[in-house]
Amino acid sequence: KSGFISIIGRPNVGKSTFLNRVIGQKIAIMSDKPQTTRNKVQGVLTSNDSQMIFIDTPGIHKPKHKLGDFMLKVSKNTLREVDVIMFMVNAEQKLGKGDEFILEMLAGNPTPVFLVINKIDQIHPDELIGIIESYKERYDFAEIVPISALQGNNVEDLLTTLTKYL
Ligand code: GDP
Numbered sequence: 709k710s711g712f713i714s715i716i717g718r719p720n721v722g723k724s725t726f727l728n729r730v731i732g733q734k735i736a737i738m739s740d741k742p743q744t745t746r747n748k749v750q751g752v753l754t755s756n757d758s759q760m761i762f763i764d765t766p767g768i769h770k771p772k773h774k775l776g777d778f779m780l781k782v783s784k785n786t787l788r789e790v791d792v793i794m795f796m797v798n799a800e801q802k803l804g805k806g807d808e809f810i811l812e813m814l815a816g817n818p819t820p821v822f823l824v825i826n827k828i829d830q831i832h833p834d835e836l837i838g839i840i841e842s843y844k845e846r847y848d849f850a851e852i853v854p855i856s857a858l859q860g861n862n863v864e865d866l867l868t869t870l871t872k873y874l
Pocket residue numbers: 717718719720721722723724725726826827828829830855856857858859
């Protein structure tokens with residue numbers, strides 16, 4: 709099984725930390741350079757039975773200028789072509805304007821979207837149910853997966869679930 713995955717989400721939710729953990733320091737840092745208009749491969753994770761190609765989709769935020777507008781369009785098209793979109797959020801933060809913008813942008817996109825709730829090491833387990841409910845109201849997610857990209861909690865399970873969509 710082989711497929712393309714795009715990780716989107718507000719700044720600082722842990723996208724690079726996740727990539728660093730699953731693919732390795734070098735690649736994710738390399739692709740953390742200032743945004744370009746082209747979608748590019750951030751890293752490839754190869755295992756016995758699968759290959760996951762992580763694609764960077766820059767400009768997934770409210771555009772402030774013409775170039776930003778163009779980048780958003782390119783990324784929007786890319787998001788229709790990948791196999792899975794990982795929408796990553798921070799368990800410590802309430803659903804905010806930045807998240808709303810992304811969810812509105814995803815409306816009508818046929819690609820399965822995973823809600824990845826990161827930084828669960830920072831919250832009490834009881835809080836998780838409320839967080840999940842608040843996001844569920846806003847979008848019909850294919851999967852909802854709580855993780856800690858930093859500590860590695862549930863990251864293997866997330867990868868296994870991703871494989872099912874490739
Ligand atoms: P990005 O902007 O989405 O790529 O976010 P980064 O990967 O750069 O992470 C932003 C900050 O959040 C960094 O200081 C990370 O160490 C921290 N971080 C990322 N994942 C986790 C996590 O699971 N738990 C905690 N406590 N911190 C995290």
